[in-house]
Amino acid sequence: MRRTILAAALSLIPAMGVAAQCGNDASGFERWKQAFAAEAQRAGVGQRGLQALAGASYSQGTINADRNQKGVRYSLNDFIRIRLGSLDGFAAQAKRRLDQNRNFFNALEQRYGVPSGILLSIWGMETGFGRNMGNTPVVSSITTVAYDCRRSDFFTPHAIAALSMVDRGMLSANQRGAFHGELGHTQFLPGNALRYGVDGDGNGRVDFYNWADAMASTANFLRQKGWQPGQPFGQGTRNFRVLNDWNAATVYQQAIAAAAERIR
Structure with a gap:
């Protein structure tokens, strides 16, 4: 069975130089996978990642x-009422x-300078x-979103990253995970997960579902994006x-900051 899966994955890889062409419906997805497999392999994706690509299906739910x-x-x-219920209850x-x-x-704040209220607000906001x-x-x-012509350039590196994570x-x-490939407790896109992932529990692995x-x-x-330890985080800072x-939604940022102020 394992040999059959590997053969299917490797059969996706066409001759070098064939570009993966985006599409707007499911009809070209399997053909795109064949070309994308070569791109992924050139980017360093190995057998397990290629097997995962071979098993990928066009996600109509994602497109919808x-x-x-x-x-x-x-x-x-209104945003707080809809997403959080109330600041006090959420906090x-x-x-x-x-x-x-x-x-x-406390240990995270000492290492990265990010208050627990900010981290907990993001965790609660993203996945409850x-x-x-x-x-x-x-x-x-x-x-699917890497194949889709709407934002292929943005999502293609994240697709490569997801295969590398496999x-x-x-x-x-x-x-x-979520509809656009966001994963884990705080909904990282795969490229960010690969770049910023940290082993928080000391078991030698990085698992965003932990x-x-x-x-x-x-x-x-x-912290890598510029967070300043010990400094305020209200609007305008x-x-x-x-x-x-x-x-990027200002109201989302406002809700995180407001909730974090209540979490002490």
Whole structure:
């Protein structure tokens, strides 16, 4: 069985130099995979990553979600009501997790300078503290948007990264995540996961479906993007601007900062 899967993966690789052509529906996806396999191999993707690509399916759910994006147009109060319920209730949930793991979060703040309130706010905002990390196969979703002509240039490096993560054992070939390939407790795109991933629990592996690794990686991401330890993070500050690298919606950034102020 393993030889059959490997043969199928290697059969995707055409002659060198054949460009992967994007498309707008499922009809060209298998042909695109054949060309993309060569691109992935040139980028260093190995057998396990190629096998994952061979098993990827066109994700119509991903395309439906991508086409129906309308942006964030809510006021801050409406956004908090819809996403968090209330700041006080959300902060209370975060505080319970902080109280259970205060030494861990203190250690992260000492190392990266990012307050626990910011990390917990992002965790709660993204997946409800891990309750909903998505149900779409990551490799299928990220290769679908890499193939789709709408934003192929943006998602192609993330698709390569996802296959590399499979190679390294950071991601299983059938792991599930959000519609655009976001994965784990704080919904990293694969390229960012590969670049900023940190082993938070000390077991020698980086697993974004492990909350400790996800928290450490999120702290590392923010610090690498310019977070200033010990400095304020309210709107207008340098640290607030760093939140734009996490999510470009101002109302999202405002909600993170407001919730973090309540999590002590």
